[in-house]
Amino acid sequence: MKKIILVSFLILFAISGCDKTDSKTLEDTKNQSSLEKLVSGNKRFLEEKTIHPHQNKKSILDNQNAQHPFAVVVTCSDSRVSPEILFDQGIGDLFVIRNAGNLISDIDMGSIEYAVEHLDVKLIVILGHTECGAIKAYINDKDDNYKKHLTHIDDIIETIAEEKEELAAEKQTPKQDNILGCINANIEHSNRLIQENSIVKKHKTKIISMRYDVHTGKIIEL
CATH class of the missing domain: 1.20.5 (Single alpha-helices involved in coiled-coils or other helix-helix interfaces)
Structure with a gap:
């Protein structure tokens, strides 16, 4: 006893x-600043010291009438890339926009504008990742059949293939030998598009490029 x-x-x-x-x-x-919150959150995740903030019923009630995220995260739909988990954040913390290849369409840009204009978010993060399937599809497209638009996946490949940053990377190193360079170029392309947005400029919103390593869990700033 x-x-x-x-x-x-x-x-x-x-x-x-x-x-x-x-x-x-x-x-x-x-x-902490918004960026410091993300960096320290990923550090906790790596060290297995996560605190899982704002992941309870109280957080639901606190955010039921309004949201106040401190950062926008534009990232890939890849199931291995979950911003709230990787940055150790919770309900109401991040305004997340996801699609294959973390691309920026008009709709994605509209979502960013909403977060900046109406939610007063001061930080935007473009979070790409290693082993990105969208980038691999672009790299492995041997005969540029994407221009036939056989599927909507071809639309993704074409979008990536036409990015100025990808074309510049291809001139330096053949894409088949430069997957990390292609991933970085894609991230920087999205960064540039957001930088050029008039609403983002007006609000002087900070934009950061980051890359997640699916092998280690670590996120670095580019």
Whole structure:
């Protein structure tokens, strides 16, 4: 009986200690910039010290009438790339826009404009990743059949193939030998399109290019 009581006490003590640590970490992030929150969140994820902020019923209630995300994240639909998990964030923290290849269509740009104009978001992150299927499809397209528009996947390949940054990368190194360069070029292309947006310019919104490594979980700024 004494052993059971002792074990129960130790468990409660451990849980209580974790709660205090998580609360302190969450409090510390309040003084961080938007970019610092993302960087520190990925660091916690890598070190397996995630605090899973704003992932409870209270967060649902706090955000039920309005949202106040601190960053826009434009990223890929790839199932391995989940911004809230990789950055250790929660409900109401990130305004996420996803599609294959983290491309910027008119609709995606409209979503960005909404976040900047109406939600007052001051940071936009373009988050590409290694082993990107959209980029691999572009690289492995041997005979440029995408111009036939056989499927909507061909539309994705054509969009990437016509990016100025991809064409510049291809001149330096053949795309078949330069997958990481092609991934980076695609990220920078999306960055440039957003930089040129008049609403983003008006609000002086910061734009950052980042790349996630699916092999390690680490996110770096380009």
